[in-house]
Amino acid sequence: MAQLNLRIDDELKEESAKFFNEIGMDLSTGIKIYLTKVVKEQAIPFTLSLGQDDLSQALKEIESGHYKTFNNKQELMKELNNED
Structure with a gap:
């Protein structure tokens, strides 16, 4: 399994980790879900x-x-x- 290292704002990391924790998953799982959706749809799953x-x-x-x-x-x- 590959490892991904990225730099994000501390506050963004804390707030997103808190959100994912509240819905019963960790930050890593939330990011995996996002990337899986990108690959499956071949698109970013929201409007830019x-x-x-x-x-x-x-x-x-x-x-x-x-x-x-x-x-x-x-x-x-x-x-x-x-x-x-």
Whole structure:
């Protein structure tokens, strides 16, 4: 049997291991299931996208003048956090 070594973010590893543990399997088994599905379907089992819908919408808003500007990081963060 082959061994696979890969580097991933610590948090991603911990969260995914926690998920697989909650459904009764280890991380290695979860990865094997994913790879088996890729081989069986000869495709990635979910849609990959560059967010073209979001990009198209953003461009339309800019062209129509419906967008916000911010003078500094604090104003932007206030808006993102929906603070009043």
